[in-house]
Amino acid sequence: xxxxxxxxxxxxxxxxxxxxxxxxxxxxxxxxxxxxxxxxxxxxxxxxxxxxxxxxxxxxxxxxxxxxxxxxxxxxxxxxxxxxxxxxxxxxxxxxxxxxxxxxxxxxxxxxxxxxxxxxxxx
Numbered sequence: 001x002x003x004x005x006x007x008x009x010x011x012x013x014x015x016x017x018x019x020x021x022x023x024x025x026x027x028x029x030x031x032x033x034x035x036x037x038x039x040x041x042x043x044x045x046x047x048x049x050x051x052x053x054x055x056x057x058x059x060x061x062x063x064x065x066x067x068x069x070x071x072x073x074x075x076x077x078x079x080x081x082x083x084x085x086x087x088x089x090x091x092x093x094x095x096x097x098x099x100x101x102x103x104x105x106x107x108x109x110x111x112x113x114x115x116x117x118x119x120x121x122x123x
Contacts, residue, residue, distance in 0.1 A: 004053040
């Protein structure tokens with residue numbers, strides 16, 4: 001079996017990917033049976049290739065699923081947790097910029113009633 005390329009998988013639909021995944025898993029099962037029954041060395045070496053191919057297929061499939069979910073949630077008010085930017089916990093908990101610089105009504109009146117003094121002489 002030829003090694004599966006990720007860029008070729010990206011052009012396939014989700015159903016085709018799942019079909020190919022089933023084929024690869026079936027082949028892996030037959031190779032494992034051959035390993036137990038003392039198969040040829042070429043078949044034993046092929047197990048690694050098939051496992052990596054399965055991983056590639058699953059990776060591309062999951063990327064497709066996530067991108068479709070992002071498209072579906074685009075422009076909505078709430079986004080699912082797994083689609084939000086990860087960043088760090090501290091950054092996620094921190095106040096947003098507009099919240100950080102908000103002033104209470106009392107602070108606003110004080111600032112307007114007692115503005116910063118301007119002096120003619122500067123140091």
